[in-house]
Amino acid sequence: MSATSVRLASLSAAAMLLAVSSTAVFAQKKYDTGASDTEIKLGNIVPYSGPASAYGAVGKAQAGYFKMINDKGGINGRKINFISYDDAYSPPKAVEQTRKLIESDEVLLLFSALGTPSNTAIHKYMNAKKVPQLFLATGATKWNDPKNFPWTMGYLPSYQSEGRIYAQYLMKEKAGAKVGVLYQNDDFGKDYLKGLRDGFADKASSIVIEDSYELTEPTVDSHIVKIKAANPDVVVIFATPKFAAQTIKKIAELGWKPTMIVPGVSVSVGQVLRPAGLENAQGVISAHYAKDATDPQWKDDPGMIAYKEFLAKYVPDGNPADSSLMSGYNIAVTMAILLQQCGDDLTRANVMKQAANLKDIQQPTLLPGVKVNTSPTDFAPIDQMQMMKFEGESWKLFGEVMKGEVGTN
Missing domain, CATH: 3.40.50.2300 (Response regulator)
Structure with a gap:
């Protein structure tokens, strides 16, 4: 060059x-x-x-x-x-x-x-x-x-598209796994949840518990305890950064080791994973559309x-x-x-x-x-994402760029 x-x-x-x-x-x-x-x-x-x-x-x-x-x-x-x-x-x-x-x-x-x-x-x-x-x-x-x-x-x-992508991933890589969902009780959380359900289609019974929290709650700890009682293999965390960090940390404090998925809006290493404890965030899965500076x-x-x-x-x-x-x-x-x-x-x-x-x-x-x-x-400028897993101190991409088109299964 x-x-x-x-x-x-x-x-x-x-x-x-x-x-x-x-x-x-x-x-x-x-x-x-x-x-x-x-x-x-x-x-x-x-x-x-x-x-x-x-x-x-x-x-x-x-x-x-x-x-x-x-x-x-x-x-x-x-x-x-x-x-x-x-x-x-x-x-x-x-x-x-x-x-x-x-x-x-x-x-x-x-x-x-x-x-x-x-x-x-x-x-x-x-x-x-x-x-x-x-x-x-x-x-x-x-x-x-x-x-x-x-x-x-x-x-x-779109959150629904992203939710569908997680369903696609789970059906392929975690077939038969029981899924628990924590979601924010507003349009943000409900949109993600709908995408996940729609993505599972006739396998939506894989979701064994759905529990919502209010944005005004100081902590989601009690919700995590409730979800753990249903004994899911996978916990999908449709939460904003503060509550995503709390969830990852609480799951670790309970000595529980389910597969965890966080949404693309809560993948910040500085705002989510470090506060949760990097050791607690190992193996967390998400999807994103942009490069990671770390x-x-x-x-x-x-x-x-x-x-x-x-x-x-x-x-x-x-x-x-x-x-x-x-x-x-x-x-x-x-x-x-x-x-x-x-x-x-x-x-x-x-x-x-x-x-x-x-x-x-x-x-x-x-x-x-x-x-x-x-x-x-x-009017959807970006509709593609790639799966990634948190390892060490950064996210590692895997698989191909995916589309979770709304209106298709």
């Missing part, structure tokens, strides 16, 4: 994807509220506090990413004004903060709002206002409904090198082991690509038109084979 090639390969995704061509076509500029010749306002809500505050890293990564973009000249010459508020993972607070962003701050769109409960609370409002609710940091299946909610688009692989196989990967350089400069207090930072980064990369694609037509209608026209985008920190694709009838 030539010196020039090495230099280009090490550039950040932003520098490669957002360089403005000197031969750009100067079409008539069109703007809606939140966009101008010099600025694009993006609104965001994320839980920087409260029971899901571990996800606050998503917003921190995105703030850093857009600062990096601005330092490089912005997108098509416009700086990104990223306005991010704390909703504490509280639906009423989410409504309050979203109204502030739309009606007072006058943002062009709402970007990467985090959490199923929060996004559910503002879903109808955003569509009534005809303001894009884009690239939600939640995998609820209902975000892929362009017919009824044409202004809303998710980002993460995995030595990506040590010399140009995309990972650029990502770690980005963290060092723009999120200096961020721990590379925190997968929420990677999630925020990947969603921001896609947003930047979309805004670049919009050119000088920064109307809300064109933003949605371009969002529904993302084709085979291969981002540097997504797993090989995982591509971003959308269409006017498919």
Whole structure:
């Protein structure tokens, strides 16, 4: 590889994807509220506090990413004004903060709002206002409904798809195993559970116990004791980071050794597995769509090198082991690509038109084979994942990239 090639390969995704061509076509500029010749306002809500505050890293990564973009000249010459508020993972607070962003701050769109409960609370409002609710940091299946909610688009692989993937894995690798499920008693947990049940199809009787917890509970210890009493061979933990960590730790304290599965939203080494105790997390299984910054196989990967350089400069207090930072980064990369694609037509209608026209985008920190694709009838940008197991201090990928298509068995 030539010196020039090495230099280009090490550039950040932003520098490669957002360089403005000197031969750009100067079409008539069109703007809606939140966009101008010099600025694009993006609104965001994320839980920087409260029971899901571990996800606050998503917003921190995105703030850093857009600062990096601005330092490089912005997108098509416009700086990104990223306005991010704390909703504490509280639906009423989410409504309050979203109204502030739309009606007072006058943002062009709402970007990467985090959490199923929060996004559910503002879903109808955003569509009534005809303001894009884009690239939600939640995998609820209902975000892929362009017919009824044409202004809303998710980002993460759907929870139902992921649940189906775990069922596929268990039926193949743990045939006949008894399964216990802990799930969060809201749309987030119920979506995962439905996917798992649907994936098992006529073998759904493999699930011998399902127990839910409330987000307001301080601990899930009593639920784990209850699930253990049913003596399952496998425990599927459809929980957010705090409760996933509690579950892994409690199972170890009970001297119990079932196979454990955690969802892709709770695979952070820093926020989940270290608090649970790395020795307790050995052998935990999950699935993911993005590269893991702690995995030595990506040590010399140009995309990972650029990502770690980005963290060092723009999120200096961020721990590379925190997968929420990677999630925020990947969603921001896609947003930047979309805004670049919009050119000088920064109307809300064109933003949605371009969002529904993302084709085979291969981002540097997504797993090989995982591509971003959308269409006017498919508002699910990512629907592929790969299984992985936690060994030592990092996740180890195995098997092929899988799709857990909703509506199929």
